[in-house]
Amino acid sequence: MNEPHIHSPASPNARPTAREQIAACGGRVTRTRLAVLEALHGSAHPLSHDELGDMLAAEAIAHDRVTLYRALDWLVERGLARRIAGGDRAWRFEVVRGAAHRHAHFHCDRCGQVLCLEQLEAAPAAALPTGYSVERAELVLHGHCAACGPEHSAAEIR
Amino acid sequence: MNEPHIHSPASPNARPTAREQIAACGGRVTRTRLAVLEALHGSAHPLSHDELGDMLAAEAIAHDRVTLYRALDWLVERGLARRIAGGDRAWRFEVVRGAAHRHAHFHCDRCGQVLCLEQLEAAPAAALPTGYSVERAELVLHGHCAACGPEHSAAEIR
DNA sequence: CTTCTAGTGCAACATTGTAGCATCTGGCGT
């Protein structure tokens, strides 16, 4: 830890810290929100509630599932995080980086790992029936990740 | 009902009936499978397990949720039906018509209705990391359907 | 009609997420 002890905006025009982001949204900086947002910032891929729960448990933070759900809800409401649908019924969460930039994701149907496909935009431009309005699009590619390998067929799991 | 009483392949080269489809897959033609597949054939949009359950209940078929889940699993395994992910955690099911032809879907975030966007192909052609293999893509547009209207904001529900 | 296995019904369970409510605490005013 090489930061000064007195909490300050650190460098004037650097990317805001998790702490600053939370405060800027008018919310209290609690250990749960801080740990969750930092975990999301530090992760290369979107994290499930369960994965986050394990990480917080390792840090002896967040003794309750519900608190984590609520922290995540709050981050999403405030636009600091984003929810991704995956193929199973569990949400994944990632930090919102560049304003919009909605990209596609890859979901490994074996291990459940989700990967961001930053290059692949999820832009539809579809012709919908009158009266329909689109708010966002979700593009998810399904298959097997490198670790799980394409050679194993579904039956071979376990 | 204008079919002959004796069950026959009806017209020689017409689209196979639900009964024929099921039999052709080597499965037993049970009331549940038959009713489900016919319901899917007759529906303009993908149906949730719950919607199907209501329809079967109205016909006094399928006295058990599990049986319906298993019938649907079977239809999907045999390639007669397809599972669609929606934004909520409930699967929708639709009949598989033209072999592949994987199209996008629209999900109304208000009423949960799912609409097929036959024109919009869900084809990715993305550059994935080495070792990753894509099996299929799911493209879901989210918003409000015509019935629910775009004017109502989220808070106004109920 | 009998037989045999695939399918069904029921109960119990698993996973993921919500709602209510009492208690605690972060940040503010003093």
Place this chain on the structure above:
DNA sequence: ACGCCAGATGCTACAATGTTGCACTAGAAG
């Protein structure tokens, strides 16, 4: 530095969706 109190937490109970195990039924083959 201290006390306050709305906002955050922890706990319990609940809801929605789907799965597993097992005894019983029934589709269809002979």
